Amino acid sequence: MxxxxxxxxxxxxxxxxxxxxxxxxxxxxxxxxxxxxxxxxxxxxxxxxxxxxxxxxxxxxxxxxxxxxxxxxxxxxxxxxxxxxxxxxxxxxxxxxxxxxxxxxxxxxxxxxxxxxxxxxxFGAGKDLDSFIMITLGTGVGGGIIFERKIFHGTTGAAGELGHISVDYQGRKCKCGNYGCMEAYAGNNYLVEWVEEDLQKHINSLLFKWVHIENEVLTPKLIHEAAVKNDDFAIKVIIKLAQVLGYGISSIINASDIPNVVIGGGVAGFGEFLFKPLNETIIERVMKTHKSRVTLRPAVLKNxxxxxxxxxxxxxxx
Ligand SMILES: [Zn+2]
Known part of the structure; x- marks a missing residue:
């Protein structure tokens, strides 16, 4: 060049x-x-x-x-x-x-x-990988499948809509028309929505105090800050999020035989609160042949x- x-x-x-x-x-x-x-x-x-x-x-x-x-x-x-x-x-x-x-x-x-x-x-976390699954946690939940160092496009170019994998057929309604999509739990606005609902049942939590007494705006960042301050409810919220993502990601691994996963986007900033239970859920749920091969890493490219x-x-x- x-x-x-x-x-x-x-x-x-x-x-x-x-x-x-x-x-x-x-x-x-x-x-x-x-x-x-x-x-x-x-x-x-x-x-x-x-x-x-x-x-x-x-x-x-x-x-x-x-x-x-x-x-x-x-x-x-x-x-x-x-x-x-x-x-x-x-x-x-x-x-x-x-x-x-x-x-x-x-x-x-x-x-x-x-x-x-x-x-x-x-440039980032996949430099040394031939194949990996990329999940980006933002307003929506984006996905990309790298197979043998090429992006997998599918027949029309629409492949990789990993956020719309349903993890509960009777689950939360997603804007795509399906129910229980990963995005319907992990997309920023959806996340705030169900956490707000659950928060009403946890009035002694630090997060409740911040949002409903001190009038802070409920955001993914605030959930993380509460978890850092050891708020039991916030930690459980992130574990639930990790489980939802883990169910979906384990299905992707089972379907694709690609055991390497890279997680990016703002919510990836939850760090170990997210990554530890996510890793555990994926390993628990993937088929036996993949269990020892699963790798999970945060994206390197941030803002x-x-x-x-x-x-x-x-x-x-x-
Ligand atoms: Zn959807």
Whole structure:
């Protein structure tokens, strides 16, 4: 390769973040702009372009290519993005082609959850693994399957929706229409929702005091802080979350024969409170042949996972 830099674009419903990164995964320069998703696709594309232009103008270096992590159904081979949620008026758009032509360089598009997995493969926790399952715990529960150092796309590109594996057929209703999806317990808003319900039965807990007497906002971070202060209820909440995830992940391992798991996203910050019971649940639930092979590790790319995952697409394709 001639250059040592790539551009990573993390496209979200509210903001677009663009970074210039080197081949080791360091972000050299970063810019952020509002997406203006409500103003329609033309405006979104002009915001993406303006943000890339700003980064390039500030850094007169040769760039190998542009990677874009996008919500919605992405057909990576065509660079198209179809119906991203929260992007009104957006149907099917050849985003890769548009950006590639605007900047006269290769552009690669992937679903954001797949980009996160590729980011860990190239720069992070999956560097030494041939195959692994990536789960990202955020607003939703994203997934990506890396098999023999390639992302598994399925027949139409929609593979890896691991958050919508149901762990209870009579469980909580998920926005996808199914019941008992992992996301319906572990997605940030769902998590807050069921913890709030349970909290009413634990009025002596520290978390109850913080939320209902001191008027703190119930967030995943607050749950973790209560667990750190040894609040029995908060610790049990995280154990329940770990069990739900463990049931789903053990099914994924049984189905895929891929025993390596990488967990990213904000809730992965629960640390050992989450990882210990999660590891125990997975090992308890997987089929015998996998028990001694299971590995569970936190993602390495933290706050900048979106930009770095997108940047990694360029290196992954090369
Ligand atoms: Zn679902």
């Amino acid at each position: 001639a250059s040592e830099y790539t551009i990573g674009v993390d496209l979200g419903g509210t903001s677009v973040k663009v970074g210039l990164t080197d081949f080791r995964g360091n972000i050299i320069h970063k810019e952020c702009m509002p997406t203006f998703a409500e103003k329609g696709p033309d405006k979104v594309i002009s915001q993406i372009s303006a943000c890339i232009r700003l980064v390039l103008d500030n850094n007169p270096v040769e760039v190998e290519g542009i990677g874009i992590g996008s919500p919605g159904a992405v057909i990576a081979s065509k660079g198209t993005v179809d119906y991203p949620p929260n992007f009104p008026g957006w149907e099917s758009i050849a985003l890769g082609k548009i950006i590639s032509e605007s900047f006269s360089m290769p552009a690669y598009v992937e679903n954001d959850a797949n980009a996160a997995a590729i980011g860990e493969l190239i 900048e996972a979106g930009i770095l995952g997108a940047s990694a697409l360029v290196l992954y394709q090369a």
